[in-house]
Amino acid sequence: MRIVVAGGDGFCGWPTALHLSNQGHEVSIVDNLSRRKWDDELHSNSVTPIASLEDRVEKWKELTGKEIKTFIGDLNHYDFLREVFRQTEPEAFVHFAEQRSAPYSMIDRDHAVFTQQNNVIGNLNVLYAIKELAPECHLIKLGTMGEYGAPNIDIEEGYIEIEHNGRKDVLPYPKQPGSFYHLSKVHDSHNIMFACKIWGIRATDLNQGIVYGLHTNETKMDPMLVNRVDYDGVFGTALNRFLIQAATGHDLTVYGSGKQTRSFLNIEDTVRCVQIAAENPADKGEFRVFNQFTEYFSVKELADKVQKIAKEKGLKTEIAYLENPRIEPEDHYYHAVNTRLRELGLEPHLLTDEVLHDILQTVIEHKDRVIKENVLPSITWK
Ligand SMILES: NC(=O)c1ccc[n+]([C@@H]2O[C@H](COP(=O)([O-])OP(=O)(O)OC[C@H]3O[C@@H](n4cnc5c(N)ncnc54)[C@H](O)[C@@H]3O)[C@@H](O)[C@H]2O)c1
DSSP, X not given: XXXXXXXXXXXXXXXXXXXXXXXXXXXXXXXXXXXXXXXXXXXXXXXXXXXXXXXXXXXXXXXXXXXXXXXEOOTTOHHHHHHHHHHHOOSEXXXXXXXXXXXXXXXOHHHHHHHHIIIIIHHHHHHHHHHHHOTTOEXXXXXXXXXXXXXXXXXXXXXXXXXETTEEEEXXXXXXXXXXXHHHHHHHHXXXXXXXXXXXXXXXXXXXXXXXXXXXXXXXXXXXXXXXXOOSTTTOOHHHHHHHHHHTTOOEEEETTSOOEEEEEEHHHHHHHHHHHHHSOOOTTOEEEEEEOSEEEEHHHHHHHHHHHHHHTTOOOOEEEEOOSSOOOSSOOOOBOOOHHHHTTOOOOOOOHHHHHHHHHHHHHTGGGOOGGGSSOOOOOO
């Protein structure tokens, strides 16, 4: 299948591009390399030293004989995007290419506006390009479980049946996102749903949980293929951040009580979920929603797990409770459904001690790269 991976230089996109290529798909990457520029802006870095995109794909070709074409440019530039569609004629378009940090979107007005412009307009351009140039192309869009917030009822996969004044309907599940970034994802979902309805586009919204881990079968093949790992207070996701704190002798910084519960998955499952979605496309006009996670934990539970593993490795690690920089409910009900990807064959990699040991070991090998002053949260929601 001809597949475009937009955002293919990023944490989820790079291993996904390699995995799809390894499965025999004809993969092209689109990326404007902005994630590397945001590191420069924040004086931050990936714990693992990542090669340039050019060197990465060259090494992949050398190792496997498989070519991944690259297109460096911005989804917000429609002429560029049209050219990508003309040259690649995609049957599936996997869309990871957004600004994905909640704290980054909350820095100030400029960053909130940038996030929504980058994400919402970029996605709208993709919808128009599909309509104009590849109407059969299946859009596989990365959403987030954070779109739903933490309602006091079970979270369904995209839709809920509601009875009101004696009448029933199946309606989009209510969204209560917690940042201007998460709101951009909700706006995307609405735009995609509308485009499916009016133009007959086929789309899958993958409401992904928080991704942890770094290696996949493909990125392990050579150090030049290694994935990025973020740890700073802006882009670091909870579990990866705790592991890096443990490796560098930093307290594990839990925000507030740590009772906030979130859904998680291993990067190895992200790449499989996208493959499953691509190989089982949505019907024409269908706006399909899958909740893409395998387990959920409270933030405190994650910190406890990391502390236990660190101790086994001889690292002394304390848990520190910080004033929560975010405005969010801490003590809340959380139960979310995730059956649709499982029904299509996903076999989850669960968060075992062995998995944690493995990630911690790699992080320890690169711990000298950590810029310690970037670890604590510096952005608040107030
Ligand atoms: N990492 C997670 O835990 C997680 C969880 C849920 C959802 N997601 C979603 O998955 C997607 C990928 O996340 P990630 O962690 O890989 O992020 P990332 O920042 O590592 O990668 C995103 C990539 O997209 C590129 N990009 C951004 N805006 C672009 C634009 N306008 N044009 C072209 N390229 C652009 C960046 O340069 C970067 O390489 C995002 O949409 C994110 O919202 C991620």
